[in-house]
């Protein structure tokens with residue numbers, strides 16, 4: 001059954017992400033791992049939510065489900081008003097292509113492509129002409145301060161520069177959900193701060209939502225809200241330091 | 252997206268060269284062996300091809316290939332001549348003789364006897380002496396490779412003599428000729444003389460060469476000759492293929508070449524396939540990232556296939572090029588048979604295509620099942 005998207009959107013209102021009772025189990029029998037044990041989470045549009053907690057508590061699993069790369073074992077997941085659990089595989093691929101930007105801890109740039117080509121990849125996946133895609137990607141890289149590194153390969157860039165290319169790639173197609181998994185943990189303090197500033201400046205906008213997984217306390221200050229996880233559950237959600245200064249975002 | 256696939260492929264220089272090497276290896280081996288095989292087959296039919304002119308060869312029913320001589324009685328010539336649609340017909344002798352040289356040593360030779368009146372079947376490449384001199388008493392013409400074999404290191408000189416079956420032979424000309432399978436010297440002479448040079452036999456007529464009348468298809472004339480005389484009549488092309496078929500079916504030659512070609516195919520597939528798989532595994536996170544970002548499995552499949560086709564085309568080009576260079580460089584140098592018709596190129600192309608497809612199968616399976624969620628894992 002295919003519901004019209006508008007009715008879904010009405011059901012979730014101002015929420016970019018709505019997660020209810022989500023569980024995720026890996027393996028079976030003796031080797032069963034309960035990565036998520038019933039998670040409820042709402043992320044309104046215009047918000048940067050940080051997901052924190054000890055290693056192995058299920059942060060990556062949760063954002064993978066929200067980003068549509070992983071299917072939950074049970075529960076409801078509605079993103080941008082679309083029911084991800086019921087969504088077929090082909091539609092999910094297109095959902096990710098059109099709506100999701102990814103920033104990974106390991107950058108995951110294509111080593112054979114230049115910075116501009118890497119940043120252009122989501123547009124190329126969406127079927128843009130190569131020259132157009134690279135032009136748009138180059139513009140973003142320029143705003144990220146990499147205007148003189150467009151033709152460099154990732155191996156010729158520093159870690160901070162690579163992560164900025166990854167951010168350009170995550171944002172080039174103007175996705176409405178940005179998912180960042182430990183974007184700063186491979187970077188030094190200075191580059192980590194620059195990275196978070198860029199994400200905040202470009203990605204946090206009305207009609208969009210950003211989820212950042214981190215255990216880097218230095219970047220907590222950028223959060224509107226901080227959700228703490230433990231052992232597959234969200235144990236607390238607090239307003240972040242950033243919250244008080246951002247009155248435009250509805251709570 | 253396909254250019255991304257190509258950049259990924261070429262960007263990994265070591266693996267890329269490894270895969271291409273596998274394909275080059277197979278293409279080179281297959282093309283070289285197939286060309287050598289074709290060259291050998293060409294040797295087996297060289298005497299049919301060299302006897303240019305008449306389109307119909309008439310022989311005993313049981314003859315299976317050109318060196319399979321089953322002599323007819325001389326009267327068969329007149330029976331063939333009597334078949335409607337035969338414009339003319341002449342005798343042609345082919346046999347083995349022993350040449351006794353001036354210094355007393357012996358040399359096995361191929362003896363070809365041409366119709367005394369018309370010299371039909373005469374060699375086309377005489378470069379010393381003349382074909383007309385063949386009409387002189389005891390006259391023979393020899394092929395140049397044969398001359399070098401009998402008189403190694405000596406300059407070409409006509410007027411030399413030797414003996415066959417106690418009859419004196421005088422060299423009146425030297426000609427080029429296609430190499431034969433056994434690469435014995437080839438001696439051309441008149442029919443009436445050939446039967447004296449050859450060891451005596453009750454029947455001596457090897458072939459009747461006939462030409463169809465204008466407007467009558469050769470195949471039709473062959474049919475009539477067979478019906479009327481009970482002999483076997485083949486067109487030039489049919490005789491060529493009958494000879495090749497014989498070697499294909501009755502000798503181990505194709506099996507031996509087939510085994511080599513097959514090994515080349517296997518080894519090439521193994522090298523290319525293994526390296527390609529390693530390449531894919533090494534890049535699996537990249538494929539995972541592309542999938543996470545919304546690349547469909549269909550596109551991923553096309554990317555891997557285009558990588559396979561890319562190495563296939565490059566490897567094929569280099570491999571076939573090397574095989575051709577090999578053929579060129581050995582031409583005349585060593586007595587190696589080498590003939591690369593377009594069929595060899597087509598077969599090699601098909602083999603290479605199969606190799607890269609097989610080689611990419613594992614990789615395709617691997618990338619199709621890869622979970623896009625791996626990109627979040629460390």
Ligand SMILES: Nc1ncnc2c1ncn2[C@@H]1O[C@H](COP(=O)(O)OP(=O)(O)O)[C@@H](O)[C@H]1O
Pocket residue numbers: 026027033034035053054055056057058059060061062
């Ligand atoms: N693909 C998987 N197969 C098996 N277990 C997994 C898999 N992915 C994650 N896990 C397990 O699920 C739990 C949560 O993992 P993860 O979401 O990566 O935690 P975090 O990102 O908070 O460190 C861990 O115990 C991990 O070992």
Ligand SMILES: [Mg+2]
Pocket residue numbers: 059060061181
């Ligand atoms: Mg994690």
